[in-house]
Amino acid sequence: xxxxxxxxxxxxxxxxxxxxxxxxxxxxxxxxxxxxxxxxxxxxxxxxxxxxxxxxxxxxxxxxxxxxxxxxxxxxxxxxxxxxxxxxxxxxxxxxxxxxxxxxxxxxxxxxxxxxxxxxxxxxxxxxxxxxxxxxxxxxxxxxxxxxxxxxxxxxxxxxxxxxxxxxxxxxxxxxxxxxxxxxxxxxxxxxxxxxxxxxxxxxxxxxxxxxxxxxxxxxxxxxxxxxxxxxxxxxxxxxxxxxxxxxxxxxxxxxxxxxxxxxxxxxxxxxxxxxxxxxxxxxxxxxxxxxxxxxxxxxxxxxxxxxxxxxxxxx
Amino acid sequence: xxxxxxxxxxxxxxxxxxxxxxxxxxxxxxxxxxxxxxxxxxxxxxxxxxxxxxxxxxxxxxxxxxxxxxxxxxxxxxxxxxxxxxxxxxxxxxxxxxxxxxxxxxxxxxxxxxxxxxxxxxxxxxxxxxxxxxxxxxxxxxxxxxxxxxxxxxxxxxxxxxxxxxxxxxxxxxxxxxxxxxxxxxxxxxxxxxxxxxxxxxxxxxxxxxxxxxxxxxxxxxxxxxxxxxxxxxxxxxxxxxxxxxxxxxxxxxxxxxxxxxxxxxxxxxxxxxxxxxxxxxxxxxxxxxxxxxxxxxx
Numbered sequence: 001x002x003x004x005x006x007x008x009x010x011x012x013x014x015x016x017x018x019x020x021x022x023x024x025x026x027x028x029x030x031x032x033x034x035x036x037x038x039x040x041x042x043x044x045x046x047x048x049x050x051x052x053x054x055x056x057x058x059x060x061x062x063x064x065x066x067x068x069x070x071x072x073x074x075x076x077x078x079x080x081x082x083x084x085x086x087x088x089x090x091x092x093x094x095x096x097x098x099x100x101x102x103x104x105x106x107x108x109x110x111x112x113x114x115x116x117x118x119x120x121x122x123x124x125x126x127x128x129x130x131x132x133x134x135x136x137x138x139x140x141x142x143x144x145x146x147x148x149x150x151x152x153x154x155x156x157x158x159x160x161x162x163x164x165x166x167x168x169x170x171x172x173x174x175x176x177x178x179x180x181x182x183x184x185x186x187x188x189x190x191x192x193x194x195x196x197x198x199x200x201x202x203x204x205x206x207x208x209x210x211x212x213x214x215x216x217x218x219x220x221x222x223x224x225x226x227x228x229x230x231x232x233x234x235x236x237x238x239x240x241x242x243x244x245x246x247x248x249x250x251x252x253x254x255x256x257x258x259x260x261x262x263x264x265x266x267x268x269x270x271x272x273x274x275x276x277x278x279x280x281x282x283x284x285x286x287x288x289x290x291x292x293x294x295x296x297x298x299x300x301x302x303x304x305x306x307x308x309x310x311x312x313x314x315x316x
Numbered sequence: 317x318x319x320x321x322x323x324x325x326x327x328x329x330x331x332x333x334x335x336x337x338x339x340x341x342x343x344x345x346x347x348x349x350x351x352x353x354x355x356x357x358x359x360x361x362x363x364x365x366x367x368x369x370x371x372x373x374x375x376x377x378x379x380x381x382x383x384x385x386x387x388x389x390x391x392x393x394x395x396x397x398x399x400x401x402x403x404x405x406x407x408x409x410x411x412x413x414x415x416x417x418x419x420x421x422x423x424x425x426x427x428x429x430x431x432x433x434x435x436x437x438x439x440x441x442x443x444x445x446x447x448x449x450x451x452x453x454x455x456x457x458x459x460x461x462x463x464x465x466x467x468x469x470x471x472x473x474x475x476x477x478x479x480x481x482x483x484x485x486x487x488x489x490x491x492x493x494x495x496x497x498x499x500x501x502x503x504x505x506x507x508x509x510x511x512x513x514x515x516x517x518x519x520x521x522x523x524x525x526x527x528x529x530x531x532x533x534x535x536x537x538x539x540x541x542x543x544x545x546x547x548x549x550x551x552x553x554x555x556x557x558x559x560x561x562x563x564x565x566x567x568x569x570x571x572x573x574x575x576x577x578x579x580x581x582x583x584x585x586x587x588x589x590x591x592x593x594x595x596x597x598x599x600x601x602x603x604x605x606x607x608x609x610x611x612x613x614x615x
Binding site for chain 1 (some may be wrong): 454459460464466468469489565568572575594598
């Protein structure tokens with residue numbers, strides 16, 4: 001098991017390295033480099049100024065060397081400085097990350113609470129009227145653009161309930177009640193898409209398991225339907241549901257950009273958005289990589305969880 | 317005489333293909349009412365986008381200072397926005413952008429995905445390993461964030477949104493095609509074809525690609541919906557389609573500033589967007605049920 005985790009971890013590091021290279025190459029292959037773009041906004045500048053700034057930022061070296069330099073610094077916890085505020089990028093990310101983590105955590109929990117019971121209901125009553133309604137609702141949940149849903153919720157809150165989430169972000173440790181009021185709606189919106197996927201996956205995985213021989217055996221020895229479903233069938237379909245959650249975390253993390261912007265939460269998503277609009281590339285690059293690493297870590301955890309859920313995988 | 321026979325054969329062959337196609341359509345309609353409605357709706361949207369100049373009562377970018385933020389009424393059935401532009405006309409023209417972006421993104425990522433998937437799956441070895449690792453790395457970045465990053469680098473323009481979405485979607489196609497390729501490579505008919513001396517290209521073109529249609533079509537339908545949402549999200553953030561184009565995402569972004577005084581501005585473009593995506597998602601599901609009974613969601 002430990003050897004397996006180690007192997008997965010090594011593989012994860014390899015993928016992060018390729019990811020860094022990919023992002024690096026993309027950034028440098030776009031016409032108009034960072035310096036020209038930044039100086040263009042400052043007005044007219046001479047050639048020497050451009051060259052000076054380039055060598056200051058190390059942009060006059062070849063892309064391979066730049067990459068190595070960046071990586072060496074990154075390993076030591078230096079992701080460069082913001083082009084505008086000159087603040088170290090690491091500080092910004094460390095400051096913003098908890099908000100996004102809290103939002104993501106909240107939404108995943110919500111999605112599981114909503115998704116799994118509905119998926120089970122849909123599978124148990126399959127091909128009934130309820131099942132059809134639930135299935136269409138689930139596809140609907142996958143189809144609603146999350147930023148639109150966020151706007152609609154804000155609209156309903158302010159027009160119907162005459163209330164908007166309190167302004168000025170407070171972290172959970174500062175003020176749990178205000179924090180909850182600010183987090184609950186964006187988390188709910190993010191959870192909609194994920195719970196829709198969970199409903200669909202739970203339903204189809206459960207249906208598959210319910211048709212196997214061992215379930216027939218358990219039924220034939222007279223087990224209660226509740227025991228059959230929750231203790232045996234659901235447990236066997238959880239592996240696919242958890243795999244799905246791992247994959248869908250990507251969509252969820254993407255959604256944080258839009259929802260943090262709409263609900264004015266100072267997370268990593270809104271950081272990317274703000275930096276993209278002012279073209280602060282060191283921040284954008286580091287945040288993209290942080291999101292990628294988070295996604296990889298989640299899937300690493302998912303892989304490890306397989307063994308915990310399914311002893312057959314653990315023993316192999 | 318010989319010529320006549322050849323002509324006859326061709327006609328016969330076409331007839332059977334045509335017949336098969338019609339028969340398949342009939343079967344699809346009978347077994348998938350929801351899928352049929354989705355196709356109908358998608359065709360309707362295509363029709364609307366083609367006939368936009370006839371259907372839209374106003375110029376979508378024409379500003380009118382006299383009628384700013386007017387609610388839905390007789391002259392403007394879905395109201396006007398903060399610059400006095402007719403919302404209905406903008407939604408009608410907006411369908412062009414959504415369909416254009418969705419279509420181009422899907423077609424190009426399908427072509428690239430098939431290329432990388434086939435190369436990776438057929439040749440295997442080092443090539444496979446390199447291609448797969450790169451695809452893994454791309455897929456490890458949440459797709460909206462990668463699209464945002466690329467679109468921001470390239471600057472706001474419709475073609476840049478398409479490029480960003482193609483980069484994001486290609487690995488998904490490549491992964492599916494690779495899996496299919498690995499399966500097909502080991503089949504008896506490929507073995508047979510290889511043994512009579514068919515070239516690699518012939519095997520790939522004549523045997524492999526035609527046999528991986530089902531999963532690709534299903535993915536294409538779902539990717540179409542996802543691309544439409546992604547375009548709207550990017551435009552909403554101001555990194556996608558530039559103003560004054562009537563992109564649905566851009567309309568929602570403008571609308572969010574006048575939400576409380578003009579809620580219809582938020583409602584209608586979002587509804588158009590959600591319905592379009594819903595139609596593609598339902599179609600994807602229906603195609604999966606129809607083309608691959610083994611993984612049917614109905615059971």
